[in-house]
Every structure is written in structure tokens, then in C-alpha cells.
Amino acid sequence: MQFIVDLRSDTVTKPTPGMLDAMMNAKVGDDVFGEDETVNELEEKSAAMFGMEAGIFCPSGTMTNQIAIKCFTQPLDELIADQTAHIYRYEGGGIAFNSAVSTRLLNGYRGIITAEMIEPEINTDNVHHPHTSLVALENTVNKGGGSCYTLAQIKPIADLCRNKGLKLHLDGARIFNALAHTGDKAVDYGKYFNGISVCLSKGLGAPVGSVFLADKETIKYARRIRKVFGGGMRQAGFLAAAGIYALDHHIDRLKIDHAHAQILSETLSNCSWVSGVLPAETNLILFDTVEPAAIVLEKLAAKGIKAMSTDKRRIRFVLHLDVHPEQIEYTVDVLKSL
Ligand SMILES: *Cc1c(COP(=O)(O)O)cnc(C)c1O
16 A cells, blocks of 8 residues: 655644634634734743743744844844754744844854854954844754754853843754753743744644743733834634644653654665665754655656655655654655655
8 A cells, every 4th residue: 555655844734623613613713913822821821831931923933033033133133043944944044034144154063053163253353344143053953854952952052142142042943853852841941031933833733833932021022023124913813722732742752753863764764776775853854865856756656655855866755743653664665665
């Protein structure tokens, strides 16, 4: 039997029957008036989970990140991030466009940077230099193949930022995958970051939405920025209900995706058509191919396996809640026979 196995992204998931039920039964109101109780519940719940004071529900992770950058910088400032950062590579140049901020890029290991790497890149107070005001981390690192920071690695960065008067933002699109891998606690993240953005529509399986978490003052300003970015939504409680359901039901199961990633990455490392596999820590696998990736992707597609390339000879597999054990068995057989 041939399956369709969609390994392109963890954004391709569809709401489960339980999630659709929760959406149908949501109590809603006009959220721009602050009257949608389900949105309010999601914002309070997610902020509390991460030890933050407040939250704001947005249509996308790009919007939560861009709002965070706008909140934590002034025009003519500079932010520091790894060169793989989603905020820099995959948000359409929004850092410059929305915030008139320049970007200092570092060369981390699979997107992971350290306080030692950041410190020399903080500009001195001199009219020639943009004013460094923000450091942004990503956990897990998308382009790093799902690589993770532990809180022990984050602490020295947070200490440095505090000492130098810099804000620290986390692009936590896949933060729950990182927590599943490291065993760190979500609630401890609030101690280290000024802002955290969390995607509900990746591995957590909600159809739409991300939350930005910070202190009350910042979130009050973020509401202004969300409005001017065009992200004020009305009866958004139907979507927020999916997010609440995801937080209640889809966090513990992320370890299944990680186990699936381990099975596929082990299989790949024994395939003669594969020249190398980056160690899979979470739900992403990056591997290099002997033939051009486009040719391999065609062969996979002919067997119903959808994936994407991230380079001429590099392919990414992403595990998520719509990939079931029997599809993993099928994929293993296909990979072995390719
Ligand atoms: C997916 C993703 C985002 C947000 O993407 P949207 O499609 O705008 O929701 C942000 N950061 C990272 C690392 C991501 O993988």
C-alpha cells in the first residue's frame, strides 16, 4: 500500500476532531475591544506557562517576532542574531522594513550562539555605530536542523544582556520541541527573556496563530503595533480555542515526533545515496545527498513522500502529528529501497 507522507513542514497539520470540537464551542467576542474571552484565556494561559506577565495572540510567528523587534528597539538600533535566524532570513527583510534596525549576524554552531560570541559584537557608544539594543535567539533552530539550547546555555547570554542593558528575545516557534528534548521547564524561561514568541501552528497542530509573551507594559505597546501591522482580529476566539486545545493535548506527544525523527535519521545514515545526516535532536532532520536534491525529491515524490530541499544537495524532513507510525514504517522501506 502506498501512503502519502508529507514531511515538508510541521505547518501542514490539520485540526484533529477534538480540536475542531473545541473551536466550534468557543465563546467569542470582538478581540479588538478586548472582549473575546477565549483569546484572553489563551493569552493568560500561555503567559503563565512561561512565567511571563502577559501575552498577545497574533496571526503568525512572523508577526509575533516582528512585533517583538519593534517593541525592543528604536530606529537606528542594531540587533544581534545568528546568521541562520528566521527573523533575518525568512521574514522578508522585516527587521529593516518594520523597525529601521540593522542586523549583526554571528556564525554559531547549527545556529547556537554563546555569550562569548555576542560580547565583542556589542557596539561601543560612538556616533559612527548603530546602538546595539537587542539579542535574538531561536530555540529550536530551524535552519540548524532542530538544534536546541538548554537553559544552562541561555543563562550566560541573559546575564550578559542584563549587564549591557540589552533586551533578549526568543523566537520560540518550536520551543516545546526544545523543552521535550532538554527537559527544561517552560516556566523558567520567563526569568531569562524579555520576550518570547511561541507558534501554535507548527508541531502543536493549531491551524493558525502564535503568541508573543512579555511584561504587561511591553504587551500593552505590542497591541498598538499589532493593530498598525494589520493584525487586530475580531472573533479570533475560534482560533484561540484551537491554541488552548493544542497546549492542553499536543505537547506531551511531541516526543513521538522526536522518536520518529530518530528512526528516520538512523535509516538515512545507512543509505548509500545519503552522504551525511546531521544528528537529529528534535523533529527536524537535515541530510545531504550524493545526487542533486531535486532528483532525490522527485524519486521520493513518486513514492508519495513529500519533502523540501534547503540546499542543492541537502533535504529536510519534518515530523509532526499527522505522520503516524505506519507511515514511518512505510517511509523507512522507501528510503532503504531508493
Ligand atoms: C515557522 C517559524 C516562524 C513563524 O512562521 P510563520 O509562518 O510566520 O508563523 C518563526 N520562527 C521560526 C524559527 C519558524 O520556524
